[in-house]
Amino acid sequence: MKDVNWIALSIFVVLFxxxxxxxxxxxxxxxGDLDLLHxxxxxxxxxxxxVTWFLLGGDLYTAYTFVAIPALAxxxxxxxxxxxxxxxxVYPVLFLVFARLWNVCRKHGYITAGDFVRGRxxxxxxxxxxxxxxxxxxxxxxxxxxLGIQVxxxxxxxxxxxxxxxxxxxxxxxxxxxxTYSSGLRAPASIAIVKDxxxxxxxxxxxxxxxxxxxxxxxxxxxxxxxxxxLAVPGPNTTGAYSTYATLALGSALALFxxxxxxxxxxxxxxxxxxxxxxxxxxxxxxxxxxxxxxxFFAVAAGxxxxxxxxxxxKQFGNNFAVPALLLHSFPSWFVGIAFAGIAIGALVPAxxxxxxxxxLYTRNIHREFINKNPTDKQEAQMAxxxxxxxxxxxxxxxxxxxxxxxxxxxxxxxxxxxxxxPAVMLGAYTRWFNSWALLVGWAAGTMVGTAMAVAVHLVxxxxxxxxxxxxxxxxxFFTLILNLGVSVILTPVFNAMGGRRAPSDATAAxxxxx
Amino acid sequence: MxxxxxxxxxxxxxxxxxxxQFAVILWPPFYxxxxxxxxxxxxxxxxQLLWVLVSAAITAVVYFATESTGR
Numbered sequence: 019m020k021d022v023n024w025i026a027l028s029i030f031v032v033l034f035x036x037x038x039x040x041x042x043x044x045x046x047x048x049x050g051d052l053d054l055l056h057x058x059x060x061x062x063x064x065x066x067x068x069v070t071w072f073l074l075g076g077d078l079y080t081a082y083t084f085v086a087i088p089a090l091a092x093x094x095x096x097x098x099x100x101x102x103x104x105x106x107x108v109y110p111v112l113f114l115v116f117a118r119l120w121n122v123c124r125k126h127g128y129i130t131a132g133d134f135v136r137g138r139x140x141x142x143x144x145x146x147x148x149x150x151x152x153x154x155x156x157x158x159x160x161x162x163x164x165l166g167i168q169v170x171x172x173x174x175x176x177x178x179x180x181x182x183x184x185x186x187x188x189x190x191x192x193x194x195x196x197x198t199y200s201s202g203l204r205a206p207a208s209i210a211i212v213k214d215x216x217x218x219x220x221x222x223x224x225x226x227x228x229x230x231x232x233x234x235x236x237x238x239x240x241x242x243x244x245x246x247x248x249l250a251v252p253g254p255n256t257t258g259a260y261s262t263y264a265t266l267a268l269g270s271a272l273a274l275f276x277x278x279x280x281x282x283x284x285x286x287x288x289x290x291x292x293x294x295x296x297x298x299x300x301x302x303x304x305x306x307x308x309x310x311x312x313x314x315f316f317a318v319a320a321g322x323x324x325x326x327x328x329x330x331x332x333k334q335f336g337n338n339f340a341v342p343a344l345l346l347h348s349f350p351s352w353f354v355g356i357a358f359a360g361i362a363i364g365a366l367v368p369a370x371x372x373x374x375x376x377x378x379l380y381t382r383n384i385h386r387e388f389i390n391k392n393p394t395d396k397q398e399a400q401m402a403x404x405x406x407x408x409x410x411x412x413x414x415x416x417x418x419x420x421x422x423x424x425x426x427x428x429x430x431x432x433x434x435x436x437x438x439x440x441p442a443v444m445l446g447a448y449t450r451w452f453n454s455w456a457l458l459v460g461w462a463a464g465t466m467v468g469t470a471m472a473v474a475v476h477l478v479x480x481x482x483x484x485x486x487x488x489x490x491x492x493x494x495x496f497f498t499l500i501l502n503l504g505v506s507v508i509l510t511p512v513f514n515a516m517g518g519r520r521a522p523s524d525a526t527a528a529x530x531x532x533x
Numbered sequence: 534m535x536x537x538x539x540x541x542x543x544x545x546x547x548x549x550x551x552x553x554q555f556a557v558i559l560w561p562p563f564y565x566x567x568x569x570x571x572x573x574x575x576x577x578x579x580x581q582l583l584w585v586l587v588s589a590a591i592t593a594v595v596y597f598a599t600e601s602t603g604r
Contacts, residue, residue: 096565102581103558106588110551113592236573248577249565260561268559294596301589308582 022175023346029355030174030362033216034190037209037363041197044204053396056129058202058403059378061286063124067295069207070287073371074296075303076210077283078274081166081365082159084217084310089337091314095246097259098311103267105304108274111444113297116275117290118447118531124285125530130375131281132383135442140523141454142387147461148439149383152278153409155432156376159277160413161425163369164191168417169335170358173342184418190362195410198370199403203286206370213367216360218306220345224357225309228316228348241319256489262480265492273437273495276444278375279368290533310341317344335422369410377405427477434468434495441506447531450524453517456509464502468494547598554588 048064050057065073083101090098119134128134131152136145164187171186197205232238239247252258274280287293322328322343331339345357381402386393393401416425438461441452471481471494481494557563558581567575 096577099578099581102585106558106581106584107555109588109592110548110554113595114548114551234573236570239570239573239575247575248567249561251565260565263561264559291600294600298589298592298596301585301592304585305582308578308585312578 023351025351026355027174029352030359033359037212038193040208041205042200044208045201047204047208052202053399055399055402058399059374061203061207063286064288065286066288067292070292070296071299072210072214073207074283074300076213076367077279077371079303079307080163080368081361082162084361085166085169085338085341087311088314088341091311092317092340093337096249100263100266101311102308104270108271109297112275113294115444115447116284117293120284120290120293121533122526122530130379130382131443132379137525138446139454144454144458145383147458148442149379151435151439152379153376155436156278156372158425158428158432160369160372161416162429163365164413164417165422166365167362169338170342170361173331191414194366194369195407198373198406203374206367210367213363216356217364220357220360221306221309224313231348232319238319242315261490261492265496269493269496272440273433276436276439278379279372282375283371313341313344320344320347322347373406373409376409377402380405430477430479431472434472435465437495437499438464438502440499441503452506453510453513455513456506459509460502460506463505464498467501468498545599547595550591550595554591558584
């Protein structure tokens with residue numbers, strides 16, 4: 019404990035205390051009856067364009083992203099910038115598909131993607147597959163947010179083993195669990211505003227101050243090895259790094275809004291128009307993420323990996339320590355406190371939304387569907403509150419007792435799994451053509467083959483696909499989505515023929531999708 | 534045309550504008566180079582950051598074109 023940075027720690031604690039109070043106070047904000055699931059779990063669908071911007075921004079651009087993307091730039095170089103095309107192509111998807119889904123979910127009182135699929139296709143087993151995929155993909159994501167807190171707490175000088183080192187994480191966790199339980203989605207929505215101010219200040223200060231300290235961008239980039247500065251030009255008979263980069267961006271973009279926490283934040287908006295407007299204004303966060311990715315190169319140029327005072331941090335957290343080390347190296351302690359508080363609070367916002375989203379899924383699509391078919395409104399909301407606690411305890415146990423790389427690998431697998439829900443959810447927003455059993459088989463095929471492919475390459479994102487001697491390396495999630503779609507398209511007429519001429523069930527009407 | 538399109542708001546030809554950003558940003562050979570640099574930043578990085586702004590502008594154009602017609 020002798021290396022604790024007391025100034026930074028004090029500012030960190032004060033800011034953390036403030037948002038804890040804010041989280042509890044949020045229960046009174048745009049007051050609603052928190053004994054109703056859509057009030058607790060969707061903030062009463064009352065958030066306008068601006069609050070939705072903060073909420074989605076805090077939800078999608080997580081603390082882990084802010085640490086991991088620069089860490090990837092620091093370690094692997096140019097490929098980390100895939101985050102920029104990723105967050106460019108994601109917004110047409112939001113604009114075209116999710117405004118429609120907002121409309122139909124509002125009309126029918128749907129709270130989860132499982133609710134929508136259940137109504138649209140009338141198949142509770144398909145809805146169950148969507149639900150389980152959502153919950154399983156979300157769990158490691160919550161764990162990674164807690165990892166983000168662990169990294170900055172370690173960087174503040176609280177390190178070593180035993181209970182004392184884990185104490186800050188436990189405190190943060192208890193605060194998170196308590197305000198999520200009492201305030202529901204209103205808590206992360208209000209905290210997201212504070213977090214964004216802190217993160218924006220940090221990002222812009224870092225991008226202006228550090229290049230000046232290091233003698234300008236030209237000098238800074240010349241310190242980066244040439245092999246890391248650009249994507250490797252593909253050799254003969256392969257699309258090489260180019261197809262890896264493009265499919266990582268496209269696959270991640272198609273997967274992003276299928277995650278339960280994205281869906282929950284979208285449904286909490288007060289209109290489909292607010293969603294469409296956000297597709298145009300959320301790229302402000304993409305710009306910030308791109309700038310933060312550059313911090314990985316700044317860390318290379320500043321040479322923080324070779325400074326003895328950061329050796330212990332790099333040993334414990336690997337490349338994820340690059341950004342905290344760079345901030346400690348470049349800024350006075352008081353500013354480090356602000357920046358680290360931004361990252362830690364930035365972890366609480368998505369962690370809260372993720373646990374709420376997983377709780378909504380369990381409550382609506384497993385408990386109500388299979389266990390207690392007629393709960394009262396109050397029972398339903400209470401079940402969701404308890405589930406949000408259980409989900410978070412699971413994530414905490416995971417991060418404290420399981421090696422960190424498992425959480426990272428599971429999150430990678432989670433991306434492959436969640437994209438398999440695309441045909442039912444996103445195409446379902448436009449067409450009822452698919453047979454629900456064909457979708458279920460397609461989902462199973464994509465999930466199993468995707469998992470096998472990922473395991474075969476020892477759990478890295480890219481798979482070296484070869485077709486007739488020609489190499490087409492790319493993101494496993496993207497390849498298995500194509501497989502899933504192919505299976506669904508081929509089996510739909512087959513299953514329709516087997517099922518006779520019964521009209522497919524569909525609780526929604528075409529007009530429900532238009533706002 | 535304007536009033537008719539309101540009735541079937543499932544589709545608008547304006548949506549085709551989105552193809553531009555997909556085509557440009559998902560084709561790395563376009564921008565995988567160092568020169569020309571901008572205030573010392575390699576082309577690869579500033580070009581993609583610039584396209585964040587361009588694509589946001591395209592989305593705004595599509596928004597105003599499809600929300601205001603026939604209202």
